[in-house]
Amino acid sequence: MTSAIDSPLPAVTRLIATDLDGTLLRDDKTLSDRTVAALAAAEEAGIEVFFVTGRPARWMSVVSDHVHGHGMAICANGAAVVDLRADGTPLVVRPLERDAALAAVRTLREVAPGTSFAVEFTTGIHYEPAYPPFHLDPGATVATAEKLLRADSPGSGAPVLKLLAHHAELAPDAFLALARGAAGVLASITRSSPTALLEISGSDVSKASTLALCCADRGISQAEVVAFGDMPNDVEMLGWAGASFAMGNAHPDALDAASGRTLTNNEDGVAVVIERILALR
Structure with a gap:
């Protein structure tokens, strides 16, 4: 696995998929100004942003103030897809029987x-x-x-x-x-x-499998996705995405699954990579 500095990125990035806790959010559960600016810049460049989390939809207030075009969230580890700009009613439910x-x-x-x-x-x-x-x-x-x-x-x-x-x-x-x-x-x-x-x-439900369904609906290929995560529930997504980054604070399983590594969540590791993606455009 290589670092954020030299890890290859897709020729075209059309979607960024990021975990929240331990990844996009700092340890105090806030988003830094740098991260907010990076998300807004990605949106302005035409890149979709998906929040992909184990949290239920009702616990998404940590990012709700920063939702603009990037209002899509995959919640409960892939069991629900929610548009945070709407009323929180799931657009897709993949239940556990x-x-x-x-x-x-x-x-x-x-x-x-x-x-x-x-x-x-x-x-x-x-x-x-x-x-x-x-x-x-x-x-x-x-x-x-x-x-x-x-x-x-x-x-x-x-x-x-x-x-x-x-x-x-x-x-x-x-x-x-x-x-x-x-x-x-x-x-x-x-x-x-x-x-x-x-x-x-459910036996076929993960962040990766639901993200794949959402990308297919949008005509976005696996190779055009950049993903970020830090824990075992991110492993499948990190392995699926065309390029992926484990946080500097990540669990060893996430580090092994990702194609690259970035700084810790407290050091704005997601923003660092997004800024690089935009600079390469």
Whole structure:
């Protein structure tokens, strides 16, 4: 892997896909003036910008003040596509089927006793009593995952975007490896948190697969995409894009997947590469 200085870029860049936490955002969850200016300059040059994140749409206020033409967001690790300039209603939903979610819950309870769960629906998140509470979602229902996932009848209820699994004692990467080995045939399992918190999506759902669908709809080729990320949930996207950059603060798996490396999120690593893309034009 090469650095941002000498890593090759596409002959033509038509879309920039960037993760948020640990990538575009600084550690204090803000966007620097330099990053805001780089995003605006990319838009002015005719380059689409997609925010591609594990966050749900309702947690996108960190970038909402800086949304101009680049209002498209792939949320919940690929489970939803949202236009942030509209009302936040998903344009595309790629759900985790409830039967698969329940099977994953049963499996993880067996192989990792002490695991607690939350369920992210299109309508909001709800979680188990032992799960670390979400202070941003004070209206959440607290109940077992089995109860939360039970529908009144087949096909009823809000779509499930992802299942979250938390363990208070296991190391994050060890928990991820254990879960993938036991339940990887049921769903896509990844992580983006520094804690042992797993994110479980439909078996064919990832940031990369949804980004590929969005690019196909726009007639944008894989080779015309530049992607940025820092954690295991970015690995598929970094490997898929024509050019990709792991942040200087990235997880080793992200560093291995990317074709290049840029500065850390606190050093405006995304803006550095965007400025280079624009200079080459």
